[in-house]
Amino acid sequence: MRNVLILGGSYFIGRRITEQCLKEGWAVTLLNRGSRPWTGDPITQLICDRDDAAAMKQALKGKAFEAVIDVSGLNRKQIEIVCGSLDCPVPHWVFISSSAVYDVDRCALPIAETEPLGENPYWGQYGTDKIAAEAALISSCTKRGTALTILRPPYMYGEYNYVQRESFIFHHLTQNQPILIPASDNRIQFCYTGDLASVITTLLALPAQGIEIYNVGDKQGVSFSEWIQHCANVCGIQANIIPVHDAKWKAKDYFPFRDYDNVLDVSKIHQIVMEDTLFETGLAKAYQWYCENQHEILFKPKLTANEKQILSELGVK
Structure with a gap:
């Protein structure tokens, strides 16, 4: 032992x-x-x-x-x-x-x-x-x-994630709210x-x-919009994605990720550990945990206020 x-x-x-x-x-x-x-x-x-x-x-x-x-x-x-x-x-x-x-x-x-x-x-x-x-x-x-x-x-x-990341998207999907993303649609891993x-x-x-x-990480990255689509697939809900082009808004003002390509070469670790959990398999487990624990996840009031302001500027009700 x-x-x-x-x-x-x-x-x-x-x-x-x-x-x-x-x-x-x-x-x-x-x-x-x-x-x-x-x-x-x-x-x-x-x-x-x-x-x-x-x-x-x-x-x-x-x-x-x-x-x-x-x-x-x-x-x-x-x-x-x-x-x-x-x-x-x-x-x-x-x-x-x-x-x-x-x-x-x-x-x-x-x-x-x-x-x-x-x-x-x-x-x-x-x-x-x-x-x-x-x-x-x-x-x-x-x-x-x-x-x-x-x-x-x-x-x-994954499960136990109290940070506003996949839970942020799950919340918007289940509440039928539009999801703002940076127009760059950069790739993350x-x-x-x-x-x-x-x-x-x-x-x-x-x-x-x-x-x-x-x-360490999945073998490939995904764009912001691809990631949201994966989340939508496990929820069984169609995503309403709206790109934000106005440079006065930084990605972290309204979105749970920083706006740059963050993709790693993970070939070294995959010579030792070959397989990854399928993305939607992992997300399905994360979604189940979210549904059972969403009352413990605190959303930032400023982020919510920024979303409302951007949607108002875009003429989205």
Whole structure:
């Protein structure tokens, strides 16, 4: 039985990873703030703020793990704290990074792992903080002789997603509301949470050494309008898509994605894990979860107000 520490683990991506580790029969310890108590198969839960160095040292004192899966790490400080809090060596570390680390203005599409990192104008500090977190982990793991796997997904989707993404579209479809999209109709890429979880447990089951970096996600991207059509298909509802041409409105003012082509080269990881969940299969599971939990998803009032203003300017009632 593999003994695994998951930083995060009870929310969206982390919850699905936790479920997959339990399915594999592994012993799981979650470390998080406890804002969403774990409900499910037995685990050990450590309630701690990972930004509190003293509390982290106390929470992890004397504990040993065969692997660490860091879902919640956002910046260099958080990485340095957790690395300094573990007394025992960890054979394998997995870090969930992001496609936001790529300097898209200097990258060829689809973006390979070897493309340059740098400030992504669409993600700002989130991306640069993830770059710093990666660098801190690479430094620490190299010094300790720990195998490190860095995963860079694009947009995640699936059950437990409280973020306004697919739920935003499901809401509009079921309420018979028009859906505004940027006129660019750019291409984006997705990774189903169940696929990411399977990638992680597969990689942890293999012999590992040194540093490995993988883009993870579906083999192909989809345009904004194609993605909405997939959502409409699983709902069984026709979508009313309206492109927005007025440059005064930024995509994030009315749409749940940033307006640029975000498509990764995922050929490296697909040499190890061949299959993806079919897009509409994953979306159907996400839609079922949405129908059962939509009361917990909070929609941003400003975004709703912007939609009404744009529709009014377009003469749409």
